[in-house]
Amino acid sequence: xxxxxxxxxxxxxxxxxxxxxxxxxxxxxxxxxxxxxxxxxxxxxxxxxxxxxxxxxxxxxxxxxxxxxxxxxxxxxxxxxxxxxxxxxxxxxxxxxxxxxxxxxxxxxxxxxxxxxxxxxxxxxxxxxxxxxxxxxxxxxxxxxxxxxxxxxxxxxxxxxxxxxxxxxxxxxxxxxxxxxxxxxxxxxxxxxxxxxxxxxxxxxxxxxxxxxxxxxxxxxxx
Amino acid sequence: xxxxxxxxxxxxxxxxxxxxxxxxxxxxxxxxxxxxxxxxxxxxxxxxxxxxxxxxxxxxxxxxxxxxxxxxxxxxxxxxxxxxxxxxxxxxxxxxxxxxxxxxxxxxxxxxxxxxxxxxxxxxxxxxxxxxxxxxxxxxxxxxxxxxxxxxxxxxxxxxxxxxxxxxxxxxxxxxxxxxxxxxxxxxxxxxxxxxxxxxxxxxxxxxxxxxxxxxxxxxxxx
Numbered sequence: 413x414x415x416x417x418x419x420x421x422x423x424x425x426x427x428x429x430x431x432x433x434x435x436x437x438x439x440x441x442x443x444x445x446x447x448x449x450x451x452x453x454x455x456x457x458x459x460x461x462x463x464x465x466x467x468x469x470x471x472x473x474x475x476x477x478x479x480x481x482x483x484x485x486x487x488x489x490x491x492x493x494x495x496x497x498x499x500x501x502x503x504x505x506x507x508x509x510x511x512x513x514x515x516x517x518x519x520x521x522x523x524x525x526x527x528x529x530x531x532x533x534x535x536x537x538x539x540x541x542x543x544x545x546x547x548x549x550x551x552x553x554x555x556x557x558x559x560x561x562x563x564x565x566x567x568x569x570x571x572x573x574x575x576x577x578x579x580x581x582x583x584x585x586x587x588x589x590x591x592x593x594x595x596x597x598x599x600x601x602x603x604x605x606x607x608x609x610x611x612x613x614x615x616x617x618x619x620x621x622x623x624x625x626x627x628x629x630x631x632x633x634x635x
Numbered sequence: 636x637x638x639x640x641x642x643x644x645x646x647x648x649x650x651x652x653x654x655x656x657x658x659x660x661x662x663x664x665x666x667x668x669x670x671x672x673x674x675x676x677x678x679x680x681x682x683x684x685x686x687x688x689x690x691x692x693x694x695x696x697x698x699x700x701x702x703x704x705x706x707x708x709x710x711x712x713x714x715x716x717x718x719x720x721x722x723x724x725x726x727x728x729x730x731x732x733x734x735x736x737x738x739x740x741x742x743x744x745x746x747x748x749x750x751x752x753x754x755x756x757x758x759x760x761x762x763x764x765x766x767x768x769x770x771x772x773x774x775x776x777x778x779x780x781x782x783x784x785x786x787x788x789x790x791x792x793x794x795x796x797x798x799x800x801x802x803x804x805x806x807x808x809x810x811x812x813x814x815x816x817x818x819x820x821x822x823x824x825x826x827x828x829x830x831x832x833x834x835x836x837x838x839x840x841x842x843x844x845x846x847x848x849x850x851x852x853x854x855x856x857x858x
Contacts, residue, residue, distance in 0.1 A: 429849075463702040470831075471832070472828065472832050475789070475793075475831065475832040475836060476793070476828045476829075476831040476832050476835075477793040477794070477796035477797075477807065477831055478793075479796045479797060479799070479807060480796060480807060480810075480824055480827050480828050480831060481828065483807075483810075483824050483827075484820075484821070484824035484825065484827075487814065487820035487824065488820040488822075488824045488825065489819035489821070490822075491818070491819065491820045491821050492638070493820040525802070533706060566699070570699070570700070570701040570702070571701070572700075572701075573703050573704060574702035574703060575795070576703070577703075579799055583756040584701070584703055584704060584707075587704065587707065588707070591707070591711055596715075597707070597708070597711035597712040597715055598708075598712045598715055600710055601704060601707050601708035601711065603703070604704050604710070605704045605708060606701050606758075608699070608701055608704060609696065609699045609700050612699040612700075613699065616699075
């Protein structure tokens with residue numbers, strides 16, 4: 413048997429790679445969502461200095477390549493602070509921060525999409541700032557934000573493929589390994605591409621379902 | 636822990652040459668993706684269902700597969716068909732095709748936003764279908780989609796950092812070489828991050844100015 417042929421074990425390798433991508437995607441999306449929302453809270457309460465820092469940070473993260481951010485965390489941080497950073501840790505930190513920057517922008521524009529009169533009316537009725545956020549701003553902003561958030565998630569799933577460059581064995585890295593062993597790039601990269609495509613479609617489908625549920629109250633019900 | 640930017644001074648010229656390569660790749664890819672995007676937008680708004688279907692499959696596929704996978708597909712896959720092109724050309728082709736998928740969406744939106752009355756007026760004036768498209772529809776569509784095309788360009792500048800993975804020494808690739816010479820990853824990547832952010836910021840300013848200039852007649856109607 414030649415080692416350059418495809419074996420049935422390659423399918424397991426591909427599945428493991430995809431699993432790595434999806435696991436990292438889920439974890440970093442959740443962390444990113446929490447951080448991004450807390451940044452939006454800082455902006456909502458107009459915390460001095462901190463609000464400006466958060467805006468600057470998110471602009472910087474949004475306008476620089478994820479690859480450079482990955483290199484900064486994986487190669488730069490250990491050199492500066494003399495600490496050990498594993499590829500998975502570096503990938504988690506970078507992707508979470510990157511997701512947070514985009515979540516922040518989406519959350520801020522969703523909050524700003526709500527008319528000021530509503531907030532003012534609620535304040536006149538004696539609601540505290542937290543009650544206004546909890547009962548008036550948050551539910552409406554969530555419905556506004558869910559569409560852009562789903563688009564962001566589909567994008568962030570694809571961004572996870574970059575972690576292969578710093579040595580995380582994800583689907584792209586598996587593709588590289590299979591490519592080097594079998595020397596059949598067309599088959600390998602088509603298979604890898606289709607797996608990513610399927611995962612992205614799945615995320616988009618789930619997001620669509622969530623969106624119709626959140627928007628159910630404002631949907632056209634017929635006469 | 637020490638942070639010293641002056642070690643970068645002797646390498647600035649080298650980094651600038653990398654930036655030139657990034658700029659060249661992005662300029663060529665922008666031209667390629669606008670041409671491709673316009674053609675695909677024509678197909679997506681055509682009367683033929685088959686053409687619409689093919690164009691949709693192209694856009695859907697290239698938007699949902701990570702760019703790095705597309706790049707490896709072209710870089711390793713094309714030689715299998717006997718097509719030998721260098722890393723720069725491969726990068727430009729891959730960026731154009733990926734960017735074309737995004738550009739086609741914005742141009743299509745521009746075409747669909749055109750007032751039907753303008754097209755009817757052109758038909759009544761006796762212009763041929765080709766003339767109507769190249770002289771009336773496309774200029775209006777391109778003009779109104781300058782801003783979204785600008786964000787396609789900004790995305791392209793950020794994505795072009797991935798070209799460093801196929802041995803192309805553009806800005807990110809040059810920075811990696813500088814790191815291996817100076818052993819100062821943190822300083823190099825922080826500067827690189829800020830350089831990309833500044834570059835995309837300048838591009839977005841230029842796009843806003845261009846958008847204002849091209850649509851100045853519409854501005855007056857609003858203001």
